[in-house]
Amino acid sequence: MTQPTSKCDCSKSAAGRYERQLPLFGIEGQQKLAEASVFIAGTGGLGSPVATYLAAAGVGKIVLLDCDSVDVTNLNRQFLHRESDVGRKKAESGSEKLKEMNSEILVESVCGLLNEENVKEIIGDCQIIVDALDNDKTRRILAAFAKQTKRPYFHAAVSGFQGQFAAFYPEIGPCYFCAFPEDEDDFEENENTSETRNSEKKKPVFPIVGATAGIIGSMEANEIIKYITGAGKIQVGKLFIWDGLSCIFDVIDIESDENCSVCGKNNKNDGC
Amino acid sequence: MKISISIFGTRADCENKADIVIPEAATLKDLITEFSLKYMQDADLILDKDGNLRKHLIIQVNKKRVMVGKVAEYELADGDEVTIYPPVSGG
Numbered sequence: 215m216t217q218p219t220s221k222c223d224c225s226k227s228a229a230g231r232y233e234r235q236l237p238l239f240g241i242e243g244q245q246k247l248a249e250a251s252v253f254i255a256g257t258g259g260l261g262s263p264v265a266t267y268l269a270a271a272g273v274g275k276i277v278l279l280d281c282d283s284v285d286v287t288n289l290n291r292q293f294l295h296r297e298s299d300v301g302r303k304k305a306e307s308g309s310e311k312l313k314e315m316n317s318e319i320l321v322e323s324v325c326g327l328l329n330e331e332n333v334k335e336i337i338g339d340c341q342i343i344v345d346a347l348d349n350d351k352t353r354r355i356l357a358a359f360a361k362q363t364k365r366p367y368f369h370a371a372v373s374g375f376q377g378q379f380a381a382f383y384p385e386i387g388p389c390y391f392c393a394f395p396e397d398e399d400d401f402e403e404n405e406n407t408s409e410t411r412n413s414e415k416k417k418p419v420f421p422i423v424g425a426t427a428g429i430i431g432s433m434e435a436n437e438i439i440k441y442i443t444g445a446g447k448i449q450v451g452k453l454f455i456w457d458g459l460s461c462i463f464d465v466i467d468i469e470s471d472e473n474c475s476v477c478g479k480n481n482k483n484d485g486c
Numbered sequence: 487m488k489i490s491i492s493i494f495g496t497r498a499d500c501e502n503k504a505d506i507v508i509p510e511a512a513t514l515k516d517l518i519t520e521f522s523l524k525y526m527q528d529a530d531l532i533l534d535k536d537g538n539l540r541k542h543l544i545i546q547v548n549k550k551r552v553m554v555g556k557v558a559e560y561e562l563a564d565g566d567e568v569t570i571y572p573p574v575s576g577g
């Protein structure tokens with residue numbers, strides 16, 4: 215995959231901006247961050263912490279996707295957006311804040327809905343795919359694309375005081391569809407998507423405390439930084455589930471499913 | 487036989503944990519169906535309109551995952567511990 219052009223010359227800023235993280239993965243790790251390109255789908259509760267920590271860490275190129283505009287009810291958790299951003303496109307508002315935070319990186323915004331037809335074009339040459347979405351339908355489009363094009367896919371979801379995180383890698387371990395087989399009559403799917411929120415079939419939106427998204431989004435950013443820099447050991451085939459009211463994480467082993475619709479033995483997709 | 491069943495997370499809409507006595511040779515699906523109908527205010531979280539378990543649930547028996555597609559044939563043993571993780575999908 216071609217490397218994106220990054221403005222980040224980390225040798226110059228390493229001694230200053232990144233000084234406190236260099237002992238963890240060295241100038242080599244910092245250079246890998248500078249050369250990395252990350253696509254973040256969703257610029258809301260999860261997207262805010264993920265994008266913020268990746269920008270702060272010096273990820274060279276970040277593309278933010280969101281089809282929504284900032285609503286006042288977003289402000290309890292979506293800290294990339296301010297009161298003055300209400301009514302603006304979330305992807306634009308978010309990318310503006312990231313550029314303010316780190317002028318050495320490239321940040322792009324895409325205001326639109328992701329679908330099977332445009333996923334390839336929208337993701338472009340971004341090497342890493344991050345799920346900060348609010349619905350399962352779009353997650354499946356992203357996850358299938360990630361598997362087919364051999365890119366890592368970082369999944370996160372939150373609701374109330376609960377959340378979950380898992381990373382899916384192209385060459386090793388299960389895929390998103392192994393973990394969550396498709397359900398035609400999906401309970402949550404129809405509830406929260408951006409498409410249905412604006413439609414007649416509007417249902418109550420999910421409750422959420424901002425700190426839940428902060429915890430899970432920060433885990434996601436942490437694993438992405440580890441993956442890029444090579445620090446520590448990546449978590450393969452693990453689903454981390456958080457209950458904020460009890461302050462506990464459960465870890466569930468996720469196995470590859472030989473009958474998986476995306477990576478199973480009976481499908482013809484590349485990279486599986 | 488007696489099976490311990492719990493639902494992950496702190497919930498207001500159901501008992502978090504229960505010990506359920508079920509007949510010998512009852513399946514995991516029987517147990518979860520009974521739990522959701524008897525202990526949950528809103529069984530829709532667990533069961534679809536046809537009474538099948540929702541595929542997005544994560545179910546563990548003695549800390550090992552059992553895929554939803556296998557619950558109808560999975561026979562429980564006395565003392566098994568079952569945990570249900572309801573789906574989370576917001577962002």
Ligand SMILES: [Zn+2]
Pocket residue numbers: 388389390391392393470471474475476477478
């Ligand atoms: Zn799979």
